[in-house]
Amino acid sequence: MTTLNKISKLSTLSGATLLCLSQGVHAQPTTFVHLFEWSWPDVAQECETFLGPKGYAAVQVSPPNEHIIGEPWWTRYQPVSYQLHSRGGSEAQFKDMVQRCKQAGVDIYVDAVINHMAAGSGQGVAGSSYGIKQFPMYSPNDFHESCAINGEDYGNNAWRVQNCELVGLADLDTDSAYVQSQLSGYLNSLVSAGVAGFRLDASKHMPASDIATVLSQVNGTPLVFQEVIDQGSEAVSASEYFGNGLVTEFKYTTKLGETFKSGKLAWLSSFGEAWGMMPSYKAVVFVDNHDNQRGHGGAGNVVTFADGKLYDLANVFMLAYPYGYPKVMSSYEFNHDSDAGAPNVPVHDNGQLNCFADQWQCEHRHSMISGAVDFRNNTTGHWQVSNWWDNGNNQIAFSRGNEGFVVINRESGTLSQTLQTGLAPGIYCDVLSGSISADKSSCSGRQVSVSAQGFASISLSQMDALAIHHNAKILEDTHTAMKRTVVFVKAQTLSGQDMFIRGGIDHDYALSIGKDCTQTPALCTLKISHNNLKNNTTLDWKTGDHYLDWSANESTQDITAQGSPLDWTTNAWPSEWGTKRTVENDGYGETPLNQYGHHYWMLDVQMDCTNTINGWFELKAYVKNGQGWEGDIRQPDAPYASKNHFAQCGKVNVFEFGKNTASYAGF
Numbered sequence: 001m002t003t004l005n006k007i008s009k010l011s012t013l014s015g016a017t018l019l020c021l022s023q024g025v026h027a028q029p030t031t032f033v034h035l036f037e038w039s040w041p042d043v044a045q046e047c048e049t050f051l052g053p054k055g056y057a058a059v060q061v062s063p064p065n066e067h068i069i070g071e072p073w074w075t076r077y078q079p080v081s082y083q084l085h086s087r088g089g090s091e092a093q094f095k096d097m098v099q100r101c102k103q104a105g106v107d108i109y110v111d112a113v114i115n116h117m118a119a120g121s122g123q124g125v126a127g128s129s130y131g132i133k134q135f136p137m138y139s140p141n142d143f144h145e146s147c148a149i150n151g152e153d154y155g156n157n158a159w160r161v162q163n164c165e166l167v168g169l170a171d172l173d174t175d176s177a178y179v180q181s182q183l184s185g186y187l188n189s190l191v192s193a194g195v196a197g198f199r200l201d202a203s204k205h206m207p208a209s210d211i212a213t214v215l216s217q218v219n220g221t222p223l224v225f226q227e228v229i230d231q232g233s234e235a236v237s238a239s240e241y242f243g244n245g246l247v248t249e250f251k252y253t254t255k256l257g258e259t260f261k262s263g264k265l266a267w268l269s270s271f272g273e274a275w276g277m278m279p280s281y282k283a284v285v286f287v288d289n290h291d292n293q294r295g296h297g298g299a300g301n302v303v304t305f306a307d308g309k310l311y312d313l314a315n316v317f318m319l320a321y322p323y324g325y326p327k328v329m330s331s332y333e334f335n336h337d338s339d340a341g342a343p344n345v346p347v348h349d350n351g352q353l354n355c356f357a358d359q360w361q362c363e364h365r366h367s368m369i370s371g372a373v374d375f376r377n378n379t380t381g382h383w384q385v386s387n388w389w390d391n392g393n394n395q396i397a398f399s400r401g402n403e404g405f406v407v408i409n410r411e412s413g414t415l416s417q418t419l420q421t422g423l424a425p426g427i428y429c430d431v432l433s434g435s436i437s438a439d440k441s442s443c444s445g446r447q448v449s450v451s452a453q454g455f456a457s458i459s460l461s462q463m464d465a466l467a468i469h470h471n472a473k474i475l476e477d478t479h480t481a482m483k484r485t486v487v488f489v490k491a492q493t494l495s496g497q498d499m500f501i502r503g504g505i506d507h508d509y510a511l512s513i514g515k516d517c518t519q520t521p522a523l524c525t526l527k528i529s530h531n532n533l534k535n536n537t538t539l540d541w542k543t544g545d546h547y548l549d550w551s552a553n554e555s556t557q558d559i560t561a562q563g564s565p566l567d568w569t570t571n572a573w574p575s576e577w578g579t580k581r582t583v584e585n586d587g588y589g590e591t592p593l594n595q596y597g598h599h600y601w602m603l604d605v606q607m608d609c610t611n612t613i614n615g616w617f618e619l620k621a622y623v624k625n626g627q628g629w630e631g632d633i634r635q636p637d638a639p640y641a642s643k644n645h646f647a648q649c650g651k652v653n654v655f656e657f658g659k660n661t662a663s664y665a666g667f
Helices: 003-016 040-054 073-077 091-103 158-163 177-192 208-216 238-244 250-262 265-270 309-320 367-377 507-512 536-542
Strands: 032-035 058-061 107-112 197-200 223-226 246-248 283-286 325-330 386-390 395-400 404-409 415-420 426-429 447-450 455-460 464-469 482-490 498-504 526-530 600-608 616-624 645-648 652-656 662-665
Touching (some): 032 040, 040 058, 107 223, 208 238, 223 238, 238 246, 250 309, 265 386, 309 367, 309 464, 325 367, 386 415, 395 415, 404 415, 404 455, 426 464, 447 455, 447 464, 455 464, 482 498, 482 526
Parallel strands (some): 032 325, 058 107, 197 223, 246 283, 283 325, 482 652
Antiparallel strands (some): 386 395, 395 404, 426 447, 526 600
């Protein structure tokens, strides 16, 4: 394998870009962030305090070489020399940043400007003088003849695009052996400092073969991605650069922006190659970048931080959907001045974080975006979409195999659906609104209950999203003892009648042991999540039913509920009844759990046993449109005096309506 092929092949694989080869690897960093115009001390501190702990793979930093003096951001893209002295900091600060980030588990990618040098004449920020095509390491012979790239050249004249001057900048003769040695020398100095990869700025303006020759002289196996703006009708094609490494997919940012701003998210089920984009394993993708958020660099209908919540939702999709190597943008407010330089305050200022105000935007710190990075890191084993759902408009959901599930609501109304997650049953932490504790016993954000069949009842407000994954499952322990609990109540019923139960701990008994449930009702309730969400008759009553308690309906539950709903079951479906119905397929009917006979109504839930009395809890049944409430129960083996049935958390509990008998079994 030649040096060039080695670089090309391994750089393509770096940074988890070929996630489909990562079967069984979990929490693998998959996303990098562009900390645009951050200083080296700020980048180093961000690696240590946020990026490393949050699982970001790498940081793209602004060009570190000497550049012209000036306030606009684009002065960084006018090189004067290859000294590592820039507005970002000194060479010592740069090297310190690289090492500190590496120790935090975060790589550094340098934005490398190798197509051109500065325009005009003057002095660089490190004191180097330059003139027209005259620089410390270059003379006029090292540049192409002066000619301007015209707008029409991009569509029909590849030679002019690659040999004329981009906005008047001195265009290097990149097929010159001397120029190539200078460029590879600069890149090698960065590799020696510990840099792990490069964004090659303005790659479209250099022949791919010239870049290949430069890279063949670079040591190691740095990740390489090339800036090539190709919207599909360019004289220079992005595919020409695949042999050198990864390539920026600008069609991604424009098509995603158009869809989120004025299209339908339902269209996105086949996003990627089917939309005319390059192969996923070659693509670097982003919602926006430093150019197109300012209307430059391909522009288009781009979503940016100025779009508020829409921007978070677009990033959630990018990070959850399996296509490309995603880059998160971290910007600053430029107040419609596309030339404006960065704020004149540090991001990290003596313990104060200058983010989210009219200065540094720090989008990568948004809970939705950093949470979506966590989701992507934990779904690398399934590089495909399954269980896609949409409402035909702007509410979508999909799974990443059995590793993760995401829902996005870009509409003005609430999303209320029971959806297949593909995940194992249990309680999961929504990583977009919070995080799971180190011992996986609790969640600082929303929780999602997944049934035994993999379904979850989702209620999501407008312009919101949630995401759960297999490594954010809340474990059963002494703090959150969620156990599968089944209650059967036998009752002969008629068509149109339904059964509910209410329960928990009797308030009078609770008071006798020091729990005042009149003042604090939660002390006598039991948190539940329904496992069976397939019965359309009871589904609306189960949606929003989060507790077994003594009230008819919870504030989040359908107002016609009379407690927690049960489903009709039998141990054997008679042939004369017609098509066989089963709990597994239909949510009612035959189930292996019913070993007892017809008309055993079943509650099947995950139950938090924390508030039980040594595992015991009470319940009473109600038949709607029928018998109503049971009378008083005098269960002979009751653990304490009560007029209710006694059940055991974590067991199969069997009762008859209005009778004192009870039996218990394990699963």
